[in-house]
Amino acid sequence: MAVFKSRFKEFSFYANNQLKSFRNGTYVTDNADEIKVLQAMSDVVQQTEKEQPKTEDAPKVKPATKPKSAPKKASGK
Secondary structure (H helix, E strand, O other), X not given: OEEEXXXXXXXXXXXXXXXXXXXXXXXXEOOHHHHHHHHOOOXXXXXXXXXXXXXXXXXXXXXXXXXXXXXXXXXXX
């Protein structure tokens, strides 16, 4: 899967005589013809795997824990 970012929020291009469009500046495709067209464009940058957000590797949030109560003072009796 290839992910491309455009510097424009809305950006359209033709691949195989079909109009394709970016949404919010992002376009995802597996089509080799579309990838070739996008790689040739100057207003488009292909993201590397490191830049692509992955939901699987998202940081895991630890459940909230109650703070421990302060230790009781020894009585001076």
